[in-house]
Amino acid sequence: KEEQSPFEGIGGQETLSRLVDTFYIHVKNHPELSPIFPEDLTETARKQKQFLTQFLGGPPLYTEEHGHPRLRARHMPFPITPSRASAWLSCMKLAMDEVGLEGPLREHIFDRLTFTAHHMVNTPEE
Numbered sequence: 131k132e133e134q135s136p137f138e139g140i141g142g143q144e145t146l147s148r149l150v151d152t153f154y155i156h157v158k159n160h161p162e163l164s165p166i167f168p169e170d171l172t173e174t175a176r177k178q179k180q181f182l183t184q185f186l187g188g189p190p191l192y193t194e195e196h197g198h199p200r201l202r203a204r205h206m207p208f209p210i211t212p213s214r215a216s217a218w219l220s221c222m223k224l225a226m227d228e229v230g231l232e233g234p235l236r237e238h239i240f241d242r243l244t245f246t247a248h249h250m251v252n253t254p255e256e
């Protein structure tokens with residue numbers, strides 16, 4: 131049998147969707163993050179679901195609709211400090227806890243997100 135992707139391993143679209151919705155509840159409530167995000171996170175969450183689906187080896191939903199992710203470039207309009215990167219990761223950690231994502235697969239995904247979050251930093255600490 132083919133090795134399953136992390137996307138399939140976590141439970142596919144259903145789990146990913148709960149993860150992202152839970153994540154943005156924490157973002158919305160985070161004093162350092164909420165000011166740089168739009169008031170209405172519906173579209174942000176929709177794009178993040180598309181992106182993470184492909185990031186985790188599922189179908190390339192983000193690229194089909196928006197083209198190459200160019201994530202660092204797309205984040206340039208927002209001041210992403212090291213402390214905002216940590217805050218983003220802490221919201222993701224809480225969301226992973228709440229959807230019950232555990233074990234080696236969780237660690238693998240979190241490590242990749244940690245790398246990507248640090249790569250988004252574009253502003254020194256205030």
Ligand code: HEM
Nearest residue numbers: 166167174177178181196204208210214215218246247250
């Ligand atoms: C968009 C912040 C890290 C994926 C955004 C937006 C903000 C933001 C403010 C714009 C929201 C909107 O206008 O709808 C941050 C901060 C991060 C971070 C503070 C801390 C390091 C990441 C990481 C990923 C990611 C690690 C991927 C794993 C995305 C995607 C979008 C996005 C896919 C939508 C891009 C689009 O408009 O097409 N982020 N982000 N972000 N972010 Fe992040």
